[in-house]
Amino acid sequence: MRKRPTQARSKVTVDAIIEAAARILSDHGWTGFTTNKVAEAAGVSIGSYYQYFPDKHALVDAIRERHLEDCRTVLKRVLERTLPLQEFIEELVDGIIAIHSIHPGLHRVLLDEAPVAEAFRNPNSVFEIEYLDCYRAIVAKYRSGKNGIDNQTAGIVLSDAIDGIVHNAARRGTLQTFDVRNGLVRIVQSYLSAA
Incomplete structure (x- = not known):
């Protein structure tokens, strides 16, 4: 800006x-x-x-920043509460889907059409570190078995799985379907419950 x-x-x-x-x-x-x-x-x-x-590139950056902050807010909000696993997963999935559903076509444009500033590609950005730390905290709080994977790595896997499913469903226009929502809940449940 x-x-x-x-x-x-x-x-x-x-x-x-x-x-x-x-x-x-x-x-x-x-x-x-x-x-x-x-x-x-x-x-x-x-x-x-x-x-x-x-210019319009700076505005797209501001849209991305706001979206990333909204995602981080959802993660922090659900992490602050102590919920049973199933309720936690449903709130997490519903929150992430809601953030990505505000303007249904936006994410396809941001992912596939609009230029991306280098700052948003940086895997060591402050946002990326904080975002993945939220997922590490989710895994530490809710994962029942270790499976030989440390919490940091498991958090990255969980983050990538959720982001991939949500972003691809947004691209396809299927994000708000029950099948996508329920499938994502089952995947997260399975990952966090695996012994």
Whole structure:
């Protein structure tokens, strides 16, 4: 971002821009994504848009950042509670699916069409470390058997399994089906329960 909003009004403006951009990307793809369309959909002037975002690539980065933060929030929220395994798994899966269902076409565009900044490819980024640490904590808290795999590795496997299924289902438009949801619950249950 060109500058971070500090006042409540400017935060509302930035939120409106990011939300409008996510909606346009979801509905029209990368080729239909322009700064003018975003400003108009957000109800702001193009000057206000450029006050915060130098170009549409910076805006896509902001959408990705927000999405990653939403995912981390889901993980932290379910980890804070002490739930029976089945209830925990259902809350985790439902939370992750809900975050990816806000704009159904968005993830296909972010994964397959929009350019990706190097910062989002870094496997040692602060986000990636914190994100995988949440999965390590899930495994440490809920896995009943070790299977010869340490918690860090098991957390990575669990993260990759959930991310892969959710992202591919989002690409295919099947993310909100009961079969995908229930299948993912069974996979996580099986992985965490394996002795």
